[in-house]
Amino acid sequence: MEGFDVVVIGAGAAGMMCAAEAALRGRRVLVLDHARAPGEKIRISGGGRCNFTNLGVHPSRFLSANPRFCISALSRYPPADFIALLDSAGIAWRERTLGQLFLEGSARQVVDLLVRRMTGAGAELRLSTPVRDLVRLETGFRLTLDAGEVAADRVVLATGGKSIPKMGATGYALDVARGFGLALVEPRAGLVPFTLAPDLLERLSPLAGVSAPARVRAGGAAFDESLLFTHRGLSGPAVLQASSYWREGEAVEVDLAPGVDLLAHLKTERGRAGRQSPAALLSARLPARLARTLAEGAAAPPRLGDCNDAVLSRLAASVNAWTFRPAGTEGYRTAEVMLGGVDTRELDSRTFEARKVLGLHIIGEAVDVTGWLGGYNFQWAWASGWAAGQAV
Numbered sequence: 533m534e535g536f537d538v539v540v541i542g543a544g545a546a547g548m549m550c551a552a553e554a555a556l557r558g559r560r561v562l563v564l565d566h567a568r569a570p571g572e573k574i575r576i577s578g579g580g581r582c583n584f585t586n587l588g589v590h591p592s593r594f595l596s597a598n599p600r601f602c603i604s605a606l607s608r609y610p611p612a613d614f615i616a617l618l619d620s621a622g623i624a625w626r627e628r629t630l631g632q633l634f635l636e637g638s639a640r641q642v643v644d645l646l647v648r649r650m651t652g653a654g655a656e657l658r659l660s661t662p663v664r665d666l667v668r669l670e671t672g673f674r675l676t677l678d679a680g681e682v683a684a685d686r687v688v689l690a691t692g693g694k695s696i697p698k699m700g701a702t703g704y705a706l707d708v709a710r711g712f713g714l715a716l717v718e719p720r721a722g723l724v725p726f727t728l729a730p731d732l733l734e735r736l737s738p739l740a741g742v743s744a745p746a747r748v749r750a751g752g753a754a755f756d757e758s759l760l761f762t763h764r765g766l767s768g769p770a771v772l773q774a775s776s777y778w779r780e781g782e783a784v785e786v787d788l789a790p791g792v793d794l795l796a797h798l799k800t801e802r803g804r805a806g807r808q809s810p811a812a813l814l815s816a817r818l819p820a821r822l823a824r825t826l827a828e829g830a831a832a833p834p835r836l837g838d839c840n841d842a843v844l845s846r847l848a849a850s851v852n853a854w855t856f857r858p859a860g861t862e863g864y865r866t867a868e869v870m871l872g873g874v875d876t877r878e879l880d881s882r883t884f885e886a887r888k889v890l891g892l893h894i895i896g897e898a899v900d901v902t903g904w905l906g907g908y909n910f911q912w913a914w915a916s917g918w919a920a921g922q923a924v
């Protein structure tokens with residue numbers, strides 16, 4: 533039987549980082565992936581430009597049942613370390629909004645860099661290689677592959693989350709963890725568009741394609757970014773961010789004019805310029821189609837001067853405090869991440885080793901740590917992969 537110090541299952545962001553670090557430390561490393569190509573999510577990320585980290589990385593920007601778990605890895609492998617890696621390879625990047633760092637060129641450069649780094653250090657990569665069985669032995673593990681068996685002192689589960697199954701995403705790490713008796717935090721789709729109930733969708737679907745700056749609140753969190761109406765519901769960064777905090781059945785609140793007391797503004801304008809239409813007034817702040825829909829929804833008369841206080845209150849509320857209950861989310865089909873995963877109480881936060889299954893490490897999105905939109909999830913993958921890579 534072939535033997536390795538470390539077998540990493542999953543050649544994604546976390547797995548390749550871990551494999552490179554372990555190989556650089558002289559470990560004999562084998563990396564297995566069932567896909568035909570490594571790092572597929574990296575390749576398509578950030579619209580093909582890979583939003584690889586965020587300058588605002590802070591534990592408060594990660595969701596987990598145990599918010600302190602991420603602190604160790606994030607502080608030991610900060611964004612500056614990944615930036616230095618790109619710089620050393622001559623890969624150009626730039627900051628966009630909100631501290632988000634993207635490549636100037638293709639995201640493929642990151643995949644190529646990670647592959648080069650781990651194979652250059654001696655790690656072996658086998659693609660199109662599913663693991664048929666993983667058994668714990670008295671010391672180490674035995675993996676059954678189609679081509680035969682492999683022995684490993686340590687195994688790293690780096691198979692990511694369940695989002696976008698069409699790209700080969702699976703719940704493999706969760707199944708293995710469950711099989712070894714480790715607790716899970718119920719997984720669910722995160723950074724995902726909301727779907728709407730049929731009556732609301734009928735009213736809003738004509739707005740498909742309209743986008744507006746908004747403050748979207750769900751589950752006690754609020755995000756000021758843009759909101760996008762779609763044919764199926766609501767999307768856009770503010771909605772995706774809020775979706776990670778939303779729970780089935782809860783209400784979501786949207787403020788389409790954050791920081792503006794619209795009722796006071798409407799009343800002032802009614803006295804000052806009553807001949808204008810409410811829709812025209814709103815369209816100074818909002819896209820015209822959205823302004824018209826809101827004025828119709830509030831049953832506002834054609835002239836602002838003819839709107840009584842009740843109408844103005846309705847209109848202002850529909851802009852400043854539009855509250856609705858999503859029918860659900862688009863689910864893993866389009867979600868950018870999986871929330872939940874292997875319960876962090878099962879893992880050592882420095883080494884990512886399972887306390888009950890020594891020699892088994894679990895990293896990346898499979899663990900119950902999920903970042904905000906904006907490069908945080910890759911930073912978690914790099915940091916957790918790096919930390920495990922020092923320990924295996």
Ligand code: FDA
Nearest residue numbers: 542544545546566577578583691692704896897907909910
């Ligand atoms: P990742 O998913 O990267 O890797 C898992 C690997 O395991 C894959 O290669 C897969 O083929 C393999 N695998 C799965 N099941 C297996 C099995 N049963 N056997 C063998 N191999 C298996 N984040 C961010 O910070 N900035 C961004 O710009 C984006 N953009 C983005 C766009 C889109 C469309 C998506 C879906 C996601 C993002 N993300 C993102 C999120 C980011 O891609 C994600 O959080 C990380 O890739 C997670 O890294 P992991 O290494 O944990 O899993």
